[in-house]
Structures are given as structure tokens and as C-alpha cells.
Amino acid sequence: MSKPEGKGREGGRGGNSRMDCGSQTGSIPDSPRSSHLAIDIGGSLIKLVYCSRGSGESAADENCCSSTESAKISNGINFHSLRGGRLHFQTFETSKVADCIEFIRSKKTDFGGGWHLEGSKEKNVIKATGGGAYKFADLFKEQLDIVLDKQDEMDCLVAGANFLLKAVHHEAFTYRDGVKDFVQINDKDLFPYLLVNIGSGVSMIKVDGIGKFERVSGTSVGGGTFLGLGKLLTQCKSFDELLELSHKGNNRVVDMLVGDIYGGNDYNKIGLASTNIASSFGKAISEDKELHEYQPEDISRSLLRMISNNIGQISYLNALRYGLKRIFFGGFFICGHAYTMDTISVAVHYWSKGEAEALFLRHEGFLGALAFAWVLWLVALASTPNVGVDDEFLAGIRGFVAGSSWVGDQNCKVYS
Numbered sequence: 001m002s003k004p005e006g007k008g009r010e011g012g013r014g015g016n017s018r019m020d021c022g023s024q025t026g027s028i029p030d031s032p033r034s035s036h037l038a039i040d041i042g043g044s045l046i047k048l049v050y051c052s053r054g055s056g057e058s059a060a061d062e063n064c065c066s067s068t069e070s071a072k073i074s075n076g077i078n079f080h081s082l083r084g085g086r087l088h089f090q091t092f093e094t095s096k097v098a099d100c101i102e103f104i105r106s107k108k109t110d111f112g113g114g115w116h117l118e119g120s121k122e123k124n125v126i127k128a129t130g131g132g133a134y135k136f137a138d139l140f141k142e143q144l145d146i147v148l149d150k151q152d153e154m155d156c157l158v159a160g161a162n163f164l165l166k167a168v169h170h171e172a173f174t175y176r177d178g179v180k181d182f183v184q185i186n187d188k189d190l191f192p193y194l195l196v197n198i199g200s201g202v203s204m205i206k207v208d209g210i211g212k213f214e215r216v217s218g219t220s221v222g223g224g225t226f227l228g229l230g231k232l233l234t235q236c237k238s239f240d241e242l243l244e245l246s247h248k249g250n251n252r253v254v255d256m257l258v259g260d261i262y263g264g265n266d267y268n269k270i271g272l273a274s275t276n277i278a279s280s281f282g283k284a285i286s287e288d289k290e291l292h293e294y295q296p297e298d299i300s301r302s303l304l305r306m307i308s309n310n311i312g313q314i315s316y317l318n319a320l321r322y323g324l325k326r327i328f329f330g331g332f333f334i335c336g337h338a339y340t341m342d343t344i345s346v347a348v349h350y351w352s353k354g355e356a357e358a359l360f361l362r363h364e365g366f367l368g369a370l371a372f373a374w375v376l377w378l379v380a381l382a383s384t385p386n387v388g389v390d391d392e393f394l395a396g397i398r399g400f401v402a403g404s405s406w407v408g409d410q411n412c413k414v415y416s
């Protein structure tokens with residue numbers, strides 16, 4: 001496996017800081033006028049991506065994107081110059097679908113009209129992906145009179161990843177020891193790659209080209225496991241609380257190390273240092289300590305490490321199995337969290353003996369919803385002709401545009 005090319009370094013945030021995900025979860029902000037909306041309803045989170053008619057340049061007063069994140073997006077694909085159009089990101093917990101419905105209702109009211117699928121007579125249709133597009137179809141119809149136009153989840157994940165990797169400057173980065181290194185992928189040399197989406201569960205997808213992919217593996221031990229098991233074991237109430245707790249923890253209090261088994265020694269013959277984890281949570285089998293003496297912060301840290309490490313290992317094995325030189329990690333489980341990314345990176349590095357590197361995506365959690373943003377990128381292309389693109393990709397975008405949904409005054413619309 002080769003090292004990624006064209007790196008640019010950004011001062012990383014050390015320790016356990018959580019980088020800006022560029023979104024808000026839960027709270028319902030004031031809504032700018034929305035003109036294009038797409039939704040990804042997963043097992044844990046609902047992701048909304050929408051385009052609005054921004055009036056000013058600053059996004060700080062807008063919902064969803066922080067000013068920094070919005071500026072970064074605009075650096076990449078000039079969304080701010082899209083004839084006043086602006087791309088927004090918003091998340092809700094899936095268990096609070098009612099909040100999401102309220103948010104969409106507020107936008108619908110803004111327009112006093114509704115949504116319609118371009119090229120069809122059908123009214124009030126929005127593109128939707130994820131399992132919730134099926135689960136909540138009736139609810140959306142009853143509450144909002146909206147028909148969810150269901151799109152396959154894997155199709156959308158891949159389309160979103162391709163869109164980001166082809167169109168957005170500095171989308172992918174490596175992360176080691178608190179340092180984030182941006183990797184500019186050569187547009188002509190993107191495929192094939194392994195896409196690992198860490199949501200509630202984990203999907204591993206071999207991507208061979210635009211619209212060409214195969215889901216080669218997956219694991220049910222993912223973000224939902226971290227949150228669910230974490231809640232059970234620590235009494236934490238939320239993902240943020242659990243992550244915060246993990247910052248203070250020490251996994252070695254809970255994990256059984258090689259040194260614990262080998263009397264403090266390395267097991268050199270098979271390349272294991274005394275500090276390597278021999279068995280995650282293995283210390284808890286000992287009767288030297290009462291179970292209630294194990295601290296929630298150590299449990300949270302150990303759980304996060306176990307799950308991240310396991311995903312990194314399985315991902316690398318799949319990359320090896322299919323001879324893929326790049327592994328991109330997405331999904332909201334990562335959430336720009338330093339320890340999570342470090343653990344995944346170390347796992348990929350360790351199991352590949354330094355041959356492979358984990359790559360992360362800046363818009364990690366929005367791959368599915370961003371599949372629908374291709375059309376916005378088409379607009380960007382009009383104003384930024386130097387963005388790398390090939391004919392096949394453009395053809396894909398045009399195909400997508402033909403079936404895109406729009407709302408409002410068509411501010412973002414660029415085709416007739």
C-alpha cells in the first residue's frame with residue numbers, strides 16, 4: 001500500500017479535543033429560507049442537508065454550519081458564490097424525529113408552498129435515504145404531507161463520498177498523535193478504495209468508480225454499540241457525555257495487557273509489547289477488585305478503544321483482501337474525535353505493518369445526505385472550472401440532476 005500524496009498540514013488539536021463537526025444536534029434554530037432539502041434517517045441520527053438563499057457572507061448567524069466550517073466549504077467548492085445559495089448541515093437524534101419534523105415544517109411554512117420533484121407533477125417530495133426513509137415514511141406523510149422519495153443507503157453513501165473526494169478541496173486527512181494532515185487526492189487516481197461508514201453499525205464498501213461498488217463487509221459492532229453499551233455500563237445519558245468521560249479515563253485499568261499475563265514482559269517472539277492489549281475488558285474477570293470499583297471513565301475509554309481498534313483491524317483486512325490502497329472512514333461515530341481517529345489510525349498502521357494509513361473525511365457523517373448535493377456542485381463547477389472532474393463523473397451528476405428535487409424560488413437551480 002502506498003502513502004497518500006499531496007499532503008498539507010494543519011495544526012492538529014491535541015489530546016482528546018473534539019473537532020468541529022460543522023453541525024448542531026437537536027436544537028431547532030431559526031431557519032433561513034430553504035430551497036433544497038435532502039434527508040438521511042439512520043438508526044441513531046437524522047442528517048439534513050439543505051441549500052438556502054443566504055443574504056450575507058457570514059454563516060455565523062446561520063444554523064448548522066459554524067462560520068469556520070462554512071468558510072472551509074466555500075474554500076473548497078465556492079458554495080457561497082452559488083448565486084447566493086448556501087449549503088447547511090443539521091442533525092437530530094432519530095428518537096427525536098418529532099423535532100426534525102417541526103424543523104422541516106418551519107421551512108415549508110417559510111415557502112408557503114412545499115417541495116416538488118423536478119420533472120414530475122408530484123408535489124411535496126423530498127429525497128430520503130437510510131432505514132428511516134422506510135420506517136418513517138407514513139409519519140412524514142401524515143405530519144407534513146411529504147412523500148419520502150426513497151434512495152438506497154449504500155448508493156447514497158458512495159455517491160456522497162465520491163462527491164466529496166472529487167469536488168471538495170482538503171476533504172480527506174490523516175490523523176496521528178494530534179496532527180491532522182490534509183491529503184489532496186489525485187482526481188484521476190481515486191479508485192478503487194475502501195469506504196468504511198461507522199454509523200450505528202458499520203458498512204465496508206469497495207468503491208471501483210462512480211456508481212460502481214460492492215458492500216464487501218460490515219460489523220454490528222459500531223457507533224450504536226459504543227453508545228448503547230456505554231449507557232448500560234456507565235449510566236451516561238448521551239454520546240457527548242460518554243465521550244467526555246472517556247477523556248478522563250485510563251483503559252489499562254480495565255483492559256488486560258500482555259504484560260499482565262507475561263509478568264511485565266514483552267512477548268517478543270510474536271511481536272507483542274508488554275503494553276499491548278491482550279484482552280479488552282479482561283481485567284474485570286479478576287476477583288481482586290469488586291465490579292463497582294471500576295470507574296465509568298475507564299470503562300468508557302476502554303470501550304471506545306475496543307470498538308475503534310476492532311473497526312480499524314477489520315477494515316484493513318478487507319482492504320488487504322481486495323488489494324485496496326486507500327481506506328476512507330466516515331460516519332458520525334468518528335465525529336472528529338481525536339482518540340477515536342488516533343485509535344483507528346494506529347490499528348490500520350499496526351496491522352498493515354506501516355503499509356496503510358487511515359484517511360478521514362471532513363464531512364464524515366453527511367455522506368448519505370450529501371449524495372443529493374451533487375447538483376450544487378454542478379453549480380460550483382460553473383464558477384470554478386478548475387475543479388478536477390472527468391466526463392464520467394459529470395455524466396453521473398447530470399443524471400442525478402435530472403431526478404433532483406427542488407423547492408422555493410429555484411435560487412440554486414442552474415439548469416432549465
Ligand SMILES: Nc1ncnc2c1ncn2[C@@H]1O[C@H](COP(=O)(O)OP(=O)(O)OP(=O)(O)O)[C@@H](O)[C@H]1O
Nearest residue numbers: 025042043044045199200201223224239331332333
Ligand atoms: N449527538 C449524538 N447522538 C447520538 N449518537 C451520536 C451523536 N454524535 C455522534 N454519535 C455517534 O454516531 C453514531 C451514528 O452515526 P451515523 O449517524 O453515521 O449513523 P446512522 O445513520 O444513525 O446509523 P446506520 O447507518 O447504522 O443506520 C451513533 O451510534 C453514535 O455512536
Ligand SMILES: CC(C)(CO)[C@@H](O)C(=O)NCCC(=O)O
Nearest residue numbers: 199200201202203217218219220
Ligand atoms: C444495517 C445498516 C446498513 C443500516 O445503516 C448498518 O447499520 C450496518 O451496516 N450494520 C452492520 C450490519 C452487518 O453487516 O453486520
